[in-house]
Amino acid sequence: MKRSLLSLLAILALAAGLAAQSPAYNLKSPIASKPAFLSSAGQSADVEMVKVLLDRSKIPFKADAQAKAPALAASGAKTLVLAIGGSSKGLGAAGISAEAELERVKAVIAEAKRLGMKVIGLHVGGEARRGELSDKFILAALPACDYFIVVADGNKDGLFTKLCSERKIALDAVEKISKAGDPLAKAFK
Amino acid sequence: MKKVLASALAIVALALSPLAAQVPVNLHGRSADGANGVVAAAKPEASQVGVDILKKGGNAVDAAIATAFALGVLEPNASGVGGGGFMIIKLANMKEAVVVDFRECAPAASTPDMYKFDEKGKVIDNATFEGGLSVGVPGEVKGLLYAFDKFGSKKLSRAQVLQPAIDYAEKGYKVTVNLEQIIKDNFEKLKKFENGGAIYFDGGLPYELGATIKNPDYAKTLKAVAAKGADAIYKGEIAKAIVDEVRKRGGILSLEDLANYQVKERKPVVGTYRGYTIMSVPPASSGGTHLVELLNIMENFDLAKTGEGTPATGHLWAEAMKLVFADRSKYMADTDFVQVPLKGLASKAYAKELAALIAADKSMPSATAGDPSKYESGSTTHLSVMDKAGNMVAITKSINYFFGSGVVVPGWGIIMNDHMDDFVPKPGSANSVEPGKRPLSSMSPTLVLDPKGRSFMTLGSPGATRIFPTVAQVISNIVDHGMSVQEAILAPRYFQMASGKLNVEGRVPINTYNALGPLGHELALKLDWDAYFGGVHAVLYDYDAKMLRGGADPRRDGQAAAY
Known part of the structure; x- marks a missing residue:
């Protein structure tokens, strides 16, 4: 009986340890250099949330949701962070069409690659930030990413898993937006 | 031994549960039957508030008013002290039902051409639904208390029907899947008008599923209403704070507008x-x-x-x-x-x-050839109460868009409506803006x-x-x-x-x-x-x-x- 109790206590301790331990990410070592440049892919409000995540992670960055390609070189940033998610409201407020936004995003990514910048993509909008409009931007931006963080609810259909595994891009899924800051911080040297 | 093992496994499961937590949108168990009284509202806690009032001897009106105040806390995106609405009451002993109209009205300084348009015909700065110019004179507190005073059972005090709402504002309530998404969807608005973000964000990010939101400032507002009645909102310190904040955000609301607001039966x-x-x-x-x-x-x-x-x-x-x-x-x-x-x-x-x-x-x-123009957003709430005597109350109330105009009164936690958006924003329509006029509703x-x-x-x-x-x-x-x-x-x-x-x-x-x-x-x-x-x-x-x-x-x- 004593032995059984001891074993049970050991199981409990292990479980508690597992629960308390910081999560193991698929990105095993930092890939990105500071400072970062944050832009949007789709003009959703998610870019504002990623700003907060970068602030909390103490990663120096400049942000321009509607940045044009030349802004990257001028910023001196070493890493491009993209907050991906389409919003018709956001596009309307920015006064641009989805097609024009796609072209802008592609040009920004191309410039980042030309400058040798790492690209980190985030999709923090969850299931609600999926659908035809958002998926256009995901499909356009994700293949260029060196690392991707998704709030798990947005990956219910496995789209991010599929795209990242096909391209061997490290993907980490987090339960909540507030949990995305930790892997984001760990991606930076 | 089996029992010990089962307990241990349960503890393990509990320890690991946050990693796998899922709260499904439950389609079942939404209904409830009772012989004495039933309240149906947009939040389970709010419905329970109403039932508790019935149990204390209140009538359907008392229950509806308590539920309505609680909804202002528990579903802050949809209605509250800064909004308005309509209520219909038929007590069993009444020959005819009565309607209590506590819809917002246009401020006295409003004019049919108060909104300006850009070259594409769009209202500049979304002024009809965002910021101070979108705020109509709120009617909620005057309307709810009018009904409570005239049609309530008189067995319960104003403080008693407000207390559950005060408790939720002070002690907090859990964020649901629905509320989490609404806060995320309105992140920009809440951030732009920073007083809202101070309440509904957790360190700059939206509160997420399972988190607890408290609004002690709003509790303070409700306590003032409990102590002083509608005058707490429409005159004095809170009225001044409302007017100051609305005007700071470009609005035209005045102390006179608040003092002169009238409920219509x-x-x-x-x-x-x-x-x-x-x-x-x-x-x-x-x-x-x-x-x-x-x-x-x-x-x-x-x-x-x-x-x-x-x-x-x-x-x-x-x-x-x-x-x-x-x-x-x-x-x-x-x-x-x-x-x-x-x-x-x-x-x-x-x-x-x-x-x-x-x-x-x-x-x-x-x-x-009609004009299928929109008149209202979907962010409104409805509650229904009926008791065994056959007393019936239905209240629909709103601050219009989710989180209203975005203008939140600092220190008092009140989200101001944007019901001016329900007017046609140009002269020449039956529903154009006029001072004191109530915008068309559905x-x-x-x-x-x-x-x-x-x-x-x-x-x-x-x-x-x-x-x-x-x-x-x-x-x-x-x-x-x-x-x-x-x-x-x-x-x-x-x-x-x-x-x-x-x-x-x-x-x-x-x-x-x-x-x-x-x-x-x-x-x-x-x-x-x-x-x-x-x-x-x-x-x-x-x-x-x-x-x-x-x-x-x-x-x-x-x-x-x-x-």
């Missing part, structure tokens, strides 16, 4: 549907009148025969809605300012004429008497222009198709303006969906459970079982409570 719009008496709200809501008009048109068709969920029935609803919305855009406005042919719109003879325009085999392209809190004249049902919904068509469909589901109140609420819905696409909820039968196209309808398929179609909360008296039955809507966080 009105006679309900009354119609019948297959022997049931329908009582709802008159202008400044278009909802009641058009609810009666829509049901009058539908009465010309044997829906029991055409069947629930069939193409024929869906087609009839769509065509009837086109006709009603054509009238709405042409005639409806605040009757204190504009002549509206209310009797004609609600007459059976007129409905018969309209029904004759409907062809069974062909959709009309448009009922008029809110339709509704009471139903059975063919014997007994209290039968109280219901209503948020959902902007979808409100009265949704209420009409729920009534028909019960009267024509014999559904229970909960089945009637769950059934898929249709919505059609005077022209444009027929919106159908995702669960509409596939055969119906396929058959509607060839009749000439251009279809817009919405989600399976789409909040676009509102959130109906209803209570019905089942005389055979001597039981009150409450139904609530899973499209929002609806839940009925009973005892």
Whole structure:
């Protein structure tokens, strides 16, 4: 009986340890250099949330949701962070069409690659930030990413898993937006 | 030993559960039955507040007012002290129902041309629905307390009906899937008007599922209302704080506007549907009148025969809605300012004429050259209360868009409405802005008497222009198709303006969906459970079982409570 109790206590301790331990990410070592440049892919409000995540992670960055390609070189940033998610409201407020936004995003990514910048993509909008409009931007931006963080609810259909595994891009899924800051911080040297 | 193992495994599961936590949107268990009283509202906690008031000896009005104040805390995106609404009350001893109109009105300094347009014809800076210029004079506290003082049981104090709301504001409430998404969707607005972000963000990010939100400033506001009544909001320190913040954000609200705000008691719009008496709200809501008009048109068709969920029935609803919305855009406005042919719109003879325009085999392209302009956002809330005495109350209230204008009064936690957006923002319309005028609404809190004249049902919904068509469909589901109140609420819905696409909820039968196209309808398929179609909360008296039955809507966080 004593032995059984001891074993049970050991199981409990292990479980508690597992629960308390910081999560193991698929990105095993930092890939990105500071400072970062944050832009949007789709003009959703998610870019504002990623700003907060970068602030909390103490990663120096400049942000321009509607940045044009030349802004990257001028910023001196070493890493491009993209907050991906389409919003018709956001596009309307920015006064641009989805097609024009796609072209802008592609040009920004191309410039980042030309400058040798790492690209980190985030999709923090969850299931609600999926659908035809958002998926256009995901499909356009994700293949260029060196690392991707998704709030798990947005990956219910496995789209991010599929795209990242096909391209061997490290993907980490987090339960909540507030949990995305930790892997984001760990991606930076 | 087995017991020890089981306990240990349970503890392990508990320890690991946060890693796998999932809160499904529960479609079951939304209804509640009780012999004494039932409250159905957009939050389970709010419905329970109402039931607790009934248990303390309050009547249906007391319960409704307590529930309404609690909703202002628990569903802050939809209604609150900074908003307004409509209420319909019929106590068992009243011959006629009364409508309490506490809809916002335009500030005295408003003018028909107060909004400016850019070269594309868009209102500059979204001023009709964001910031101070979108704020109408709020009516909620005056309206709720007017009803409490005049129609409440007098057995409970004002402080007693406000206390549950104060407790939730102080101690907090859990964020649901629904609320989490609403906060995320309105992140920019809440951030722009930083006082809102200070309440609904956790260190700069939206509060997420399971987190606890507290609003001690709003608790302070409600305590002041408990102590001083409506004057706490409409005069003095809080009034000054409201006016200062609204004006700081570009508004024109004045202390005089607040002090002069008047609740209006009105006679309900009354119609019948297959022997049931329908009582709802008159202008400044278009909802009641058009609810009666829509049901009058539908009465010309044997829906029991055409069947629930069939193409024929869906087609009839769509065509009837086109006709009603054509009238709405042409005639409806605040009757204190504009002549509206209310009797004609609600007459059976007129409905018969309209029904004759409907062809069974062909959709009309448009009922008029009409103006299918929007009047309201979907961020509204509805609650229904009925007790065993047959007292019935229905309240629909709102701050208009989710989180209203975005203007939040610092130190008091009040989110100000943006109901000025419900006016036509240019001169020349029956619904153009005028000082003191109430903007057109679709809110339709509704009471139903059975063919014997007994209290039968109280219901209503948020959902902007979808409100009265949704209420009409729920009534028909019960009267024509014999559904229970909960089945009637769950059934898929249709919505059609005077022209444009027929919106159908995702669960509409596939055969119906396929058959509607060839009749000439251009279809817009919405989600399976789409909040676009509102959130109906209803209570019905089942005389055979001597039981009150409450139904609530899973499209929002609806839940009925009973005892």
